[in-house]
Amino acid sequence: MATASSSGLSSDLAGGADTIVARATPAGRGALAMIRISGSAAAEIAGVVCPAADFSSGWRASLAALLDSTGRVLDHGVVIPYPAPRSYTGEDMFEVTVHGAPYLVEGLIDACVTAGARRAQPGEFTRRAVANGKLDLVQAEAIRDLVAAETAWQLRNAREQLAGALSEAFGGLRKELVDLLAALEASLDYEAQGVEVPQEDLAEKIASCRGAVGRLVSTAGAGQRIRDGAGVVILGPPNAGKSTLFNLLCGTERAIVSPHPGTTRDVIEAEIDIDGVRMVLRDTAGLRAEGDRVESEGHRRAVGAAAAADLVILMWPLGGARGEDPPDAPSGVAVIPVRSKADLGDHETAPAGWLAVSCHTGQGIDRLRARLAEAVAGEISDLGGAVAIAARHRRSLECAARDLDGCDPRHPELATEHVRWAVRSVDELIGDICTEDVLDAIYRDFCVGK
Amino acid sequence: MADADLVVVGGGHAGCEAAAAAARLGVSVILVTLHQSTMAQMPCNPAIGGIGKGHLVAEVDALGGLQGWAADRAGIQFRVLNRSRGPAVWGPRAQCDKVVYSRLLRRVVGGLRGVTVVEAEVGDLVVDGGRVRGVILGGGRLLRADAVILTTGTFLGGVLHTGALRRPGGRLGEQPSSTLGSALAARGIELRRYKTGTPPRLSRQSLDLEKLEIQEGDADPRPFSWRSRGVENRSVCWLTRTPRKVQKIIAGNIHRSPLFSGTIEGVGPRYCPSIEDKVVRFPHHERHTVFLEPEGLDSDSIYVNGLSTSLPTDVQDDVIHSIPGLESAAVLQYGYAVEYDVVAPGQVAANLESRALHGLFFAGQLLGTSGYEEAAGLGLLAGVNAAQGLRGARPLAPAREEAYLGVLVDDVTGRDHREPYRMFTSRAEHRLVLGVDSARERLMEHGHRLGLVSERAFHVERERWRRRETARAALEETRLNPDAATRSAVRRAAAIDLTTPSSWAQILRRQDVDAEAVAAGLGAFDGLSAEDRRIVIGRLRYDGYLARHERERQRLHRLRHIPIPGDLDPGGVPGLSREVVEAMARDQPRTLADAERLPGMTPAALAIIAGALSRRGGFG
Numbered sequence A: 001m002a003t004a005s006s007s008g009l010s011s012d013l014a015g016g017a018d019t020i021v022a023r024a025t026p027a028g029r030g031a032l033a034m035i036r037i038s039g040s041a042a043a044e045i046a047g048v049v050c051p052a053a054d055f056s057s058g059w060r061a062s063l064a065a066l067l068d069s070t071g072r073v074l075d076h077g078v079v080i081p082y083p084a085p086r087s088y089t090g091e092d093m094f095e096v097t098v099h100g101a102p103y104l105v106e107g108l109i110d111a112c113v114t115a116g117a118r119r120a121q122p123g124e125f126t127r128r129a130v131a132n133g134k135l136d137l138v139q140a141e142a143i144r145d146l147v148a149a150e151t152a153w154q155l156r157n158a159r160e161q162l163a164g165a166l167s168e169a170f171g172g173l174r175k176e177l178v179d180l181l182a183a184l185e186a187s188l189d190y191e192a193q194g195v196e197v198p199q200e201d202l203a204e205k206i207a208s209c210r211g212a213v214g215r216l217v218s219t220a221g222a223g224q225r226i227r228d229g230a231g232v233v234i235l236g237p238p239n240a241g242k243s244t245l246f247n248l249l250c251g252t253e254r255a256i257v258s259p260h261p262g263t264t265r266d267v268i269e270a271e272i273d274i275d276g277v278r279m280v281l282r283d284t285a286g287l288r289a290e291g292d293r294v295e296s297e298g299h300r301r302a303v304g305a306a307a308a309a310d311l312v313i314l315m316w317p318l319g320g321a322r323g324e325d326p327p328d329a330p331s332g333v334a335v336i337p338v339r340s341k342a343d344l345g346d347h348e349t350a351p352a353g354w355l356a357v358s359c360h361t362g363q364g365i366d367r368l369r370a371r372l373a374e375a376v377a378g379e380i381s382d383l384g385g386a387v388a389i390a391a392r393h394r395r396s397l398e399c400a401a402r403d404l405d406g407c408d409p410r411h412p413e414l415a416t417e418h419v420r421w422a423v424r425s426v427d428e429l430i431g432d433i434c435t436e437d438v439l440d441a442i443y444r445d446f447c448v449g450k
Numbered sequence B: 001m002a003d004a005d006l007v008v009v010g011g012g013h014a015g016c017e018a019a020a021a022a023a024r025l026g027v028s029v030i031l032v033t034l035h036q037s038t039m040a041q042m043p044c045n046p047a048i049g050g051i052g053k054g055h056l057v058a059e060v061d062a063l064g065g066l067q068g069w070a071a072d073r074a075g076i077q078f079r080v081l082n083r084s085r086g087p088a089v090w091g092p093r094a095q096c097d098k099v100v101y102s103r104l105l106r107r108v109v110g111g112l113r114g115v116t117v118v119e120a121e122v123g124d125l126v127v128d129g130g131r132v133r134g135v136i137l138g139g140g141r142l143l144r145a146d147a148v149i150l151t152t153g154t155f156l157g158g159v160l161h162t163g164a165l166r167r168p169g170g171r172l173g174e175q176p177s178s179t180l181g182s183a184l185a186a187r188g189i190e191l192r193r194y195k196t197g198t199p200p201r202l203s204r205q206s207l208d209l210e211k212l213e214i215q216e217g218d219a220d221p222r223p224f225s226w227r228s229r230g231v232e233n234r235s236v237c238w239l240t241r242t243p244r245k246v247q248k249i250i251a252g253n254i255h256r257s258p259l260f261s262g263t264i265e266g267v268g269p270r271y272c273p274s275i276e277d278k279v280v281r282f283p284h285h286e287r288h289t290v291f292l293e294p295e296g297l298d299s300d301s302i303y304v305n306g307l308s309t310s311l312p313t314d315v316q317d318d319v320i321h322s323i324p325g326l327e328s329a330a331v332l333q334y335g336y337a338v339e340y341d342v343v344a345p346g347q348v349a350a351n352l353e354s355r356a357l358h359g360l361f362f363a364g365q366l367l368g369t370s371g372y373e374e375a376a377g378l379g380l381l382a383g384v385n386a387a388q389g390l391r392g393a394r395p396l397a398p399a400r401e402e403a404y405l406g407v408l409v410d411d412v413t414g415r416d417h418r419e420p421y422r423m424f425t426s427r428a429e430h431r432l433v434l435g436v437d438s439a440r441e442r443l444m445e446h447g448h449r450l451g452l453v454s455e456r457a458f459h460v461e462r463e464r465w466r467r468r469e470t471a472r473a474a475l476e477e478t479r480l481n482p483d484a485a486t487r488s489a490v491r492r493a494a495a496i497d498l499t500t501p502s503s504w505a506q507i508l509r510r511q512d513v514d515a516e517a518v519a520a521g522l523g524a525f526d527g528l529s530a531e532d533r534r535i536v537i538g539r540l541r542y543d544g545y546l547a548r549h550e551r552e553r554q555r556l557h558r559l560r561h562i563p564i565p566g567d568l569d570p571g572g573v574p575g576l577s578r579e580v581v582e583a584m585a586r587d588q589p590r591t592l593a594d595a596e597r598l599p600g601m602t603p604a605a606l607a608i609i610a611g612a613l614s615r616r617g618g619f620g
Helices: A041-049 A103-112 A125-130 A137-148 A152-161 A166-190 A198-230 A241-248 A293-308 A365-381 A389-404 A414-428 A436-442 B013-024 B054-060 B065-075 B098-111 B179-186 B247-251 B277-282 B313-321 B373-389 B404-414 B438-450 B455-477 B484-492 B504-509 B515-520 B530-560 B578-587 B592-596 B603-615
Strands: A019-024 A029-036 A062-067 A073-083 A093-102 A230-235 A267-276 A278-282 A311-314 A332-339 B005-011 B027-035 B047-049 B075-081 B091-096 B115-117 B122-128 B131-137 B142-144 B146-150 B159-162 B165-168 B191-197 B201-203 B213-214 B238-243 B289-292 B302-304 B330-334 B337-345 B360-362
Touching: A019 A103, A019 A125, A029 A041, A029 A103, A029 A125, A029 A365, A041 A062, A041 A073, A041 A093, A062 A103, A073 A103, A073 A152, A093 A103, A103 B360, A125 A137, A125 A436, A137 A166, A137 A414, A152 A166, A166 A198, A166 A414, A198 A278, A198 A389, A198 A414, A198 B455, A230 A241, A230 A293, A241 A267, A241 A278, A241 A311, A241 B122, A241 B360, A278 A365, A311 A365, A332 A365, A389 A414, A414 B530, B005 B013, B005 B131, B005 B373, B013 B027, B013 B098, B013 B115, B013 B146, B013 B373, B047 B054, B047 B065, B047 B191, B047 B373, B054 B065, B054 B091, B054 B337, B054 B373, B054 B438, B065 B075, B065 B091, B065 B098, B065 B373, B091 B098, B098 B115, B131 B146, B142 B247, B142 B277, B142 B515, B146 B373, B179 B191, B247 B277, B247 B313, B313 B330, B360 B373, B373 B404, B438 B455, B455 B530, B504 B530, B515 B530, B530 B592, B592 B603
Parallel strands: A230 A278, A230 A311, A311 A332, B005 B027, B005 B146, B027 B115, B146 B360
Antiparallel strands: A019 A029, A029 A093, A062 A073, A073 A093, A267 A278, B047 B091, B075 B091, B122 B131, B131 B142, B159 B165, B159 B337, B191 B337, B201 B302, B201 B330, B213 B238, B238 B289, B289 B302
C-alpha cells in the first residue's frame, strides 16, 4: 500500500505501508542481533526476505537464507513467524535472529523496507499491541519499565504490573465507581416508578470508593521509591564518620574524608542498590550550631535533605564524642539510629535501639544494609503487586480523589457529575480514554523495536 | 406525477409530528393510517412527560412541535417529578384525557394545509434505483412520493399475548400490518423483535377510594408549551401497594406467563418490568407501588400504573383483587403484551434516513424506542429532515451536548440496543445544561429559523432571556463589603455572616443559603417572574460544573468541524485497531464527529486520528 506520498502524511506518522520493521537488540556489534517485522504485509515480506521459511507454520523456528534487497544471500538466520492474532502486536509478525554485525542487520532491514515495510517508531510495536487489545496501557507501561529495570524490585514490580495486578486494581476501582454511579442515577431517574435509594446508602458507597482511591494513592509513594529510588540521608554531628560510611555503602571514594570536622560542606549523592532496592544515598554536612557561613549553609542543606528523605541514618559516634547528647532526630521521617566508630568505644555499648557500626572494622555494616533494605522494601512487599508507579497514575488518582471529596449525597445530580469525572480519570489510567499527548508521552520512553 | 411530496405511514405520536412539521415546511403530505379514529392514541399510560421524557416534550415544543401544547390542553393533572432534586432533573408530567388528546391532534394535523389523511394499510414500498418513490397500499393502489416516513409503532408484525392466548394485532382490537415487514426485509432492511406490555384498566366506580392514598397535582401547575397561557389541575390520582400475597399468586402461576413460558421471544424493557418480572427479580421487595391514573375526566377507566402484565386473565383477577382498595374492582380491559418488529440499529443515518434507501425515513417505536415522547421527538425530526431533504436544505440534527433529542437520535441510530429505548436523564452526559428550563434557549432558534415557531413567540422568549441575563449580571456586579451595616443586613436576609467582600451571586451559590428566600427581596430580580428568578438561581448554583461542560462542549464542537480528508488512509495511521481501520474504510466518515459514531470507535482511537490529522496541518 503505497499511500504515504499520495496522502501526504508527515513522515513520523505514516511512512507508507502499515508494516513496520526494527532491530530489537541494542545497536552496535554483538554476537547475535534480532529484528522484528509486524503488520498485514509481514507474511509477504517474509516471502521476499527469507523465502525458505514457511510463514504458515507459525511459532516454529527454522534456519533460512536471508536475501538482501537485490536478492543475494546476506547470511543465514533463525526465523520465527507469529501469525495473527497470536503475536506480541496481535498482527502478523516474524522475528529474525542473525549474527550481530551492524552491516548485516542494516542490510536485512533495508531488504524489508524494499519489500514494503517501514522503519518503526520507538514503542510502535507495543502501541499496536495496545490498539489490538493484547495489552492495556498500564501493562504497556510495565513493558517499558521491565526493559528499563535495574534492580530486583523494579523487575518484580514491572512483572506484576505486566501480569495485570495494577490493571486489576484500577479495573476494580472503576467497577466500584460505576456501581456508585448506578445508585446515584437510580435515585434520579426512577421517582415515577416508586424506587427510592436511601441517602445513607449513597454516602456509604461514596466513602468506600474514596477509600479505594486513597489506598491506591498511598501506594504511589512506594511506587516512586521503586522506580526512582528511596532517598536515604546520612545525618549527624561533624566528624561522626558520615562520609566514611557513605563511601563504604557506595563502594567508591566519592566523598572526601579527613580527620578534621566540617570537611563535607554540601550534600553529595550517589545511587546504590541494596538487596535489589534502589536508594539514592546522600551525605551531608555535620550538624552544629556554630561555624563559618559556608558551614552553616551546609547545615541548613543537611536539615533540608533530611526533611525530604524517605529514610535517615542518624549517626552518633561512640568513643571520641563521649558525653555529648545524641543529635536530634528529624520528625516525620523514618530513622535508623547508628552509633559509629564502635571500634573506638572501649567497653561502652550502644544504648538500646542504636546500631553499633564501625566503618574501620566493618562491624555492624551488614546489619545496617539489612535494616536499610527492610525499611524500604518491607513496606513495598506489603502492597501485593498493585503499586501505582508512574506519576501519571498518581495524577489521575488524585483527580479522582478530589472529585470524590466533592460528592454530596444530598445533591445527587451534582454528585453524579463528580463520579462521572472520577470514572473518566480511571479510564485515562487504563487507557480507555486518552489524548494523543498522553500516548506520545508514554511511548516516547520506549526503545525502537519494542 | 407524484401524489404528494411525502407519504407518512402511521398516525401515532411520531406520524402526527412528522406530517405536521413537514407540511408546515411547505411540503405536501399524505398520512396513511389504518384507522383515522385511533390517530394520536395513548394505548398505554394516560400521561405525557416524566423524568427524561418531560425534557423531550420541552424540546419538541421549543422546536415548534405539537405534543406539549396538546398535553397542556388535554391535561387533567400536572406534576413536576424530582422536585426535591436540582432543576436539571426536574421532569414535568401531565396526566391527560386520552380522548381529548387524540381528538385535538387528529383535528389539528388533519386540518393543516398540505396534509391529506388516507385510511389504508401500506403493503410495500416503491423503489427505483436505490431511492424510494412511494408506497403501495393494501388494495394495490400506488401512492407516488419522493420521500416516505415509516412510523409503524407496534403494528409491524404485531402479536398480542394474554396468557396462552396469542393473536395478531398492533393494539387491542386492531389488526397489525402484516406484509410491510417482509417487504422491508426483502429490501435488505434487518428487523429485530421487541416486546412491550400494558397493565389492566379498571372501572373507577368499582374502586374503594377510601382505602387509596390521594396524589394531588402541583400547587402551581405549569404548562409545557410556549403556546399555552396556563393550565389547571382538574383531577387527582391515587396510589396503593401490592400486598405480600401477590408474590404467592404470581409464583404459583408463573409458568402461565408467556414471558416465562418462552412464548414471547421479543426483548422487553428492563426499566418498565411487568409485575411478574418484578416479583421474580426482586423477591425481597414485599410490596410494589401501584399508581391509579384516570384515563380522562369523563372516563370511567383507570390505568393501573405498575401492574403491567401478560398473565392469563384469571390470574390478573386474583392479583388485582388482592390489592387494598381494588378488592371488588371490575376489570374493563386486561393487561397484555405485544411483540413487534423494529429496525435493527446501524441502518439509519443521523437525519433518520435509511442508509440503504434514499428518501426513506424512520421514526418512533419502529426505531426501537418506547414512549409517546420519544416517538414525537423522532417524528418531528424525521418530518423536518424529510422536508429539508426534498428542498436540498441542511438537516436538523442536534448534538448530544445540545439536546436530549440529540442523545436520542445518536443512541438509537449509532449504538446497539437490545430492549425498547426509553429516555433517562442518565443517558445525557451533559445533563446539567440540558434542563427543561433551558430547552427554549437551546432550540427555539432552530424552530424559528425553520418557520415552526412564530416571530412573535421567539421575540417574547428572547426578551425573557435578556432579562435573566441582566439580573444575573447585576448579582455578579454588586459588591458587598463586610461593614457592620451590610453584615447585619446580610445576616437578616441570608442568615449567614459575611466576612469577606462578596457579590450577591457568590452568596446565592452557597449551599447553606436559602437562595429562593433571599432572592425574593433583591432588587436585581425586579421585573422577573418567579420562574425566571428560580432559573437564574439554579444556574448560579451549577456554575462551577457548567465550566467543565463548556470546555467539553467546545471540544466536541471543534471535532465536528474537523474534516477527515477522503485521501486519509486509516491503515497508515499507527495505533488504530483493525476494527477501527475497517470501520473507517467502510463508512468513510467525513468529520471527526462522524468518526466518533462508528462502531468500535473508542475515545483513544479518536484521539489518535485527531493527532494524525493535526500533524497533517489540518487544524491547530
